[in-house]
Amino acid sequence: MLWGSLLADGETVARYWSHVLRRGADACWWWTGGLSDTAHGTFRALSLPGKTRRGTVPAHLFGYRLAHGPDSIPAGMVVRHRCDEPPCQNPAHWLLGTRGDNNRDAASRRRLVGHALADVRGAIGRARAVQAAIAAADPDRLDEAIAAALAAGNPTGAHQDSLF
Ligand SMILES: [Zn+2]
Structure with missing residues (x-):
């Protein structure tokens, strides 16, 4: 894929940001x-x-390169999410690693009660629930709406810990 062309295209960059809920x-x-x-x-x-x-582009791979440059992901490396939320676009939550790192961490964290990877809805159900909550939320109560959507996938009510 010609990342340099994509990253230099203002319309593509604007379309990327139009889908990101930037927060703290x-x-x-x-x-x-x-x-x-x-x-x-x-x-x-x-x-x-x-x-x-038009081609379909994975948002986090576009966003990582937007933050760090078109050649910032070496062959064989993947962009991982410290927060274990695949739809997340906060550059501070990304780090490079190998697929092995990713699989190893996921296997250990999936068993943690209350963790994102233990969501009973699965990753896609969790992501869709958050999107629905954002769409329906009072803008002044967005954080509460997102927190409630996340908590609904962990019926035990335990809170989520980040590994990093
Ligand atoms: Zn995140």
């Missing part, structure tokens, strides 16, 4: 656009040279 420095920045089966954000980017239709 420590909060998750929820993706409000399309979602993949794995609950990662996706969006349509500009037509690349030689292509007749």
